[in-house]
Amino acid sequence: MVIPAEQILIQTVNGLVNGMILALVASGLTLIFGIMDVVNFTHGDLVMLGGFVGAVTVAATGSFWLALGSAAVTVGLFGAVLQVTTLRPLVGRDPLTTILATFGMSLVLQKYALWQWGPSARQIQEPLAGRFALFYLEYPWYRVFTAALSGAIILALWLFLKHGTYGIWIRAATQDRIMAAAMGIPVPAVHTAVFAIGAAMAAASGVLFGPLGGVTQTMGLDFTLRAFIVVVVGGMGNLAGSILASIFISLLEAYAAIFVSPAQAVIVSFVALILTLLFRPTGLFVPTPK
Amino acid sequence: MLALEELHAHYGKSHVLHGVSLRVGRGEVVGLLGRNGVGKSTTLKAVMGLVRPSAGRVVFDGRDVTGASPHHLARLGLAWVPEDRRIFRVLSVLENLRTGLDRPAVSPARRAELLEKVYACFPVLAERRRQPGGTLSGGEQQMLAIARAMMLEPKLILLDEPTEGLMPRMVAQIREIVRLLHRDGVAILLVEQNVPLTLEVADRVYVMEKGVVRHHAPAAELRQAPAVLRQYLGV
Numbered sequence: 001m002v003i004p005a006e007q008i009l010i011q012t013v014n015g016l017v018n019g020m021i022l023a024l025v026a027s028g029l030t031l032i033f034g035i036m037d038v039v040n041f042t043h044g045d046l047v048m049l050g051g052f053v054g055a056v057t058v059a060a061t062g063s064f065w066l067a068l069g070s071a072a073v074t075v076g077l078f079g080a081v082l083q084v085t086t087l088r089p090l091v092g093r094d095p096l097t098t099i100l101a102t103f104g105m106s107l108v109l110q111k112y113a114l115w116q117w118g119p120s121a122r123q124i125q126e127p128l129a130g131r132f133a134l135f136y137l138e139y140p141w142y143r144v145f146t147a148a149l150s151g152a153i154i155l156a157l158w159l160f161l162k163h164g165t166y167g168i169w170i171r172a173a174t175q176d177r178i179m180a181a182a183m184g185i186p187v188p189a190v191h192t193a194v195f196a197i198g199a200a201m202a203a204a205s206g207v208l209f210g211p212l213g214g215v216t217q218t219m220g221l222d223f224t225l226r227a228f229i230v231v232v233v234g235g236m237g238n239l240a241g242s243i244l245a246s247i248f249i250s251l252l253e254a255y256a257a258i259f260v261s262p263a264q265a266v267i268v269s270f271v272a273l274i275l276t277l278l279f280r281p282t283g284l285f286v287p288t289p290k
Numbered sequence: 291m292l293a294l295e296e297l298h299a300h301y302g303k304s305h306v307l308h309g310v311s312l313r314v315g316r317g318e319v320v321g322l323l324g325r326n327g328v329g330k331s332t333t334l335k336a337v338m339g340l341v342r343p344s345a346g347r348v349v350f351d352g353r354d355v356t357g358a359s360p361h362h363l364a365r366l367g368l369a370w371v372p373e374d375r376r377i378f379r380v381l382s383v384l385e386n387l388r389t390g391l392d393r394p395a396v397s398p399a400r401r402a403e404l405l406e407k408v409y410a411c412f413p414v415l416a417e418r419r420r421q422p423g424g425t426l427s428g429g430e431q432q433m434l435a436i437a438r439a440m441m442l443e444p445k446l447i448l449l450d451e452p453t454e455g456l457m458p459r460m461v462a463q464i465r466e467i468v469r470l471l472h473r474d475g476v477a478i479l480l481v482e483q484n485v486p487l488t489l490e491v492a493d494r495v496y497v498m499e500k501g502v503v504r505h506h507a508p509a510a511e512l513r514q515a516p517a518v519l520r521q522y523l524g525v
Contacts, residue, residue: 176376182370
């Protein structure tokens, strides 16, 4: 069976673009898991909330940038409130309780979105219309813009973590939260801040994804599942690993979509997850543990 | 500076501290000796808020701080140097120091001063300032753990077995550091297995046995009559 070269090329670029959006979602999730061992089942729904806030903002103001900003800030603050009210009281308890709590919150958020914005999908207008010539094909500018912006946000996160006092606090508390506390680092506040940052990044992904796939109440589940696959394949708590894994998984799905429908293409991601757990459970993109 | 009053603590169902009482005066070096497993480290952890006391009080610098959170205690001037050092392995030496140095109350000028002072005490840390903490040798990590605590400008340091596993040359260095801190007016509660070292640097010594303090004497007295210690420590 001969696959036309254009298809492979397009799917490669699509894979990279989707990979960058997924990386934005997954890095927030991996940061949260790394620092407070919380398996956050709400994460995809924060993407969804961001999408809705973004859609509503664009409809009201026409500005995509404002939509991005308001979604990140609103959902970021909401994330902080969520962490303080539902997760902080559960610190030190059986990890199953946080899984149940975040799962329950996910259901609440989906129903809230349904009540607030109704059952029909929302659209967000592409801020950048038109296509450009990619070799002998035409590729939409917006998709490239999305990948670039996701990359920029992740880079900003990386720089924040590497320099400055708060970056040190986050990395210290991720490594050893007890010793970090003994050094005067306000660990509970750091946890809340990290959750808020993860939520804001998820919200931004929702807005970026809006023009590509629309915003629906149930879109969260797809993101949560894929983000979890990425976090496992990339190595739990490993930021660079989750970015590489996001691209890897998205490329796999994009290539699979040449042969089957996109809904079925997700199967390859699960296969990757299972293989990783079987053969390299610490993560594919993590150096062999010493 | 620090007073423990009838402190009790449990690990789950296990009753580990059975009413520990001791005091550390301002600027004093106080030793805490005892065999393995009597609860010396647990005592330090209970003071630092890492183990919740089930009964009793901890008073630090005039305040009742029983069960206070560790980060609050660090801000009040209590520093903890754990038995296993607990260096942040992925952070560089400088970043390890900064976990204690970067406090809002401390001006950039003062931070530079503190850093210079600690580099003067521990030249090896200055050399290795950009290296990840995990690449340091055992002795160097111990230096870093103490230097890191010094960054908090503490009023009292809880030092848990600083000489454990160190070569004699490094043990001598630790002794000098304890003396230096003492000269600077920092109080120290020193948990140690190394009895001669403890008797050399401490003003007073408590001896624990099975979760309680069993004996208490000035170090000078114990230096003259070491037989007493043999009774409790078997040394």
